[in-house]
Amino acid sequence: MNITRKAAVTAAVLSAAALVLSGCAAGSNSSDGAASETEKLTIINISGPVSDPFFGSFKQGSDAAAADLGIDYEYSASKDNADLVPTYSKLTEAAIAKKPDAIVIGNYFPDTLEPLIEKAVAAGIPVFVTNSGRASWREIGALGFVGENPEAMGREAGKAAVEAGATNAVCVNQIAGNPVAEQRCQGFSDEIIAAGGTVQDLVIPSEDATNDQKVQQAIAGVLNSDPDVDMIFTLGSSIATAAIAATKQAGSEAQVGTTDVSTNVLKSIQSGELLFSLDQQPYLQGYYGMLMAYQYLNYGVLPANEVDSGPFLITKDNVDAVLEVNTTYPGIRGAS
Template sequence: MKKMLLILLLIFLPLSFNVFAEGGNGGDGEAAGSLEFVLIANTNPGDEFWTTQMRGMEDAAKAFGVKATMQFANTDLATQVDMVDAAIASGVDGIAVVISDADAFDKPMQRAKDAGIAIITFNVDDPEGKDGNPRLATVGQDLFEAGVLVGEEIAKIRPKRKHVAAFVEIPGATYAVLRYGGIKQALDAAGIESELVDVGYESQSSVLAKMEAYLEGHPETDHTATVGSFTADIVGTALEEMGLAGKITNGGFDISKIVVEDIKNGTTVFAVDQQPYSQGFYAVVFLWNFVVNGQIPGDYNTGMAVINADNVEQFEAQY
C-alpha cells in the first residue's frame, strides 16, 4: 500500500526521477520501518508556518512507516551546523536542511554524503543549487523569482506606491537575501523606493514594537511587505493598532490563518504562498524514495501562488 501511494505521488508530481549513481546507501532495500530522517531548520518552532511544515512531515512519516523529526536552531547558525553533524554522528538514514547560509553547510552536507546518508535541502536551497552544495535535491520555492513576483504585485497597486518597507526577521539569511533581492529588482524597475527593515525574531511583542517604531519614524511609507512568515503574522496588528490599515497597503510573504483573515478584512492586499505542508511532506518522501529505491527526484519547486481577496477562500481550508 505504501509503495502504491508513492507511485501515485510520483505520477502527479511534475518531476522526472533518475537513479542516483553516486555512492551512498540508496536502493539497499532496507525495511522502511527502521528508517529515521531528521529535518533541520534555522528558525523557531512557534509560528504557524513551521507548524504546517511539521504536519506535512508527520503525515508523510505515517504514510511511509518511518520516523521523522524536525529540529530548530532558533536562528543560531552554529547550532544548526552542529545539529547536522550530530545527525550524521547518530547514523540517521536521511537529513533535510534549510540552507540559512550560502557556505556554512557545504562541508557538513558533504560529510553526510560521504557517510552514505541521504541529504537534501528543503524550504531554502543553496543560492547556487547543486553547483553550490552536494545535496541530492531540493524541495521549496524559487525565492528570488518569488521576490520579483511580490515586487510586481506591489507595482500594480494604485495609486502607485512610493516607499515600501520590507520587514524581515533574519536579514542575512539566504531566504531574506534572495527574496528581497527579487522584490527590490522589481520595485527599482517600477521606480518605487524600498528599504529592508530588520525587526528581529525574538518575540511577537518585540517585532511589533519595532514595526510600529519604524512606521512612526517613516511617514513616507505607503506599503509594507513581509519577507518571511513570522513578520507576516504580526504586521496586520501593527497597522491596525496605529490606525494605518487601509492607509498603508500591505502584501508580501507568506500565508497563514492570520494572513488569510488579514486578506479577508482588507488589511492585506495579497500574499505569496510557498506550500509549507508540501515542503515538509515531500522532504520525507524524497528521502524515503532514495533510501528504499535508489531514486531521487528533480528539484521540486513548490510554487508561488498569489492569494488575494478574489481567491482567498480557495486557500482558507489549507491553513
C-alpha cells in the same frame, strides 16, 4: 532489503528517473529494490521551530510522509529563534553522528551548514535540501531540493504591490544572513524600482523576530520617520500581523503584503487589512523532502531538477477557498 547507497547512486545516474509521486507506500512494491515491510528507513529532518506557523505546517507534511511511507523519522529543530547559527550547527553534527539512512535539511545559514552537509555526504549519508539552499544544493553534494524560488517570490510580491499603487516600500527581513530572505527582498525591490518607486530594507534581529511588540515598534518607527511609506512587505505570517498593528499605531495608510500563511493572515486578507500573501506551501516541502529520500533509498530515483513549491499568490479573490482548506484541515496552509 533496501538497495545499497552505492547501487542507488548507480541506478540514479543510469536511469535519470524523475520523482514518482504515487504508488509509494512502504511495502507496496514487491520488487527486489523495494524495502521490506518489516524494515524501516531512518531519516532525520532538520528544519525550523514549530513555534513558527510556517514550520508547523512543514512538520505536518513531514509527519504525514513518515506515516504514509512507514519511515522511522526524527524532526530536529530549534525551540525558538535565539542563537540560530550555533543551534543548527549542533543539530546537524548530532544528526551526522547518528548515521541515519538519510538527512533532510534546510540550508538556512550556508557559511555554517554547507561544510556540515558536505561532511554528511562524505560520510555516505544521502542529503536532501528543503526550503533554503536552492542555488547550491548540487554543488555541496545534496541529491535533491524542494522549496520556493525566493527571487520569484519577491518579484510576485513586487508586481502585486505596484499594481496596488505602491511607490515607497519597505521590505522587513527578520532572518539576517539567510539568502532566501535576502533574495525575496531583492526580487521585491527590483520590481518596485523598475516601476519608478523606492525601497528600503528593515532588518529585525532574529532574536527579536518572535517578540511581536518589538517587531511592531521597529516597523512603526520606520512609518513615523517616513510618512510617505505606502507599502510594507514582510517575510513571515507573524511579522505581517505585527506590521498591520504598526500601521494602526503610526496612523499610516500603508498597505501590507507578506510571504507565508497562517489563519490570522488569511482572515486579514478577507478583511482587507492585508493586501496579499505569497504561499510557498510548506506542507509540500515537508512531505516531498521525505518522499524524495524514501524513493531514492528504495529505488534509486531522483528528480531531474529542483521541485518548486511556490510562489502561490493569495488575494481577496481566492482567499476563501484557502481558508476553507485550513479550517477543514487545520495547519495544512499554516497554523493560527
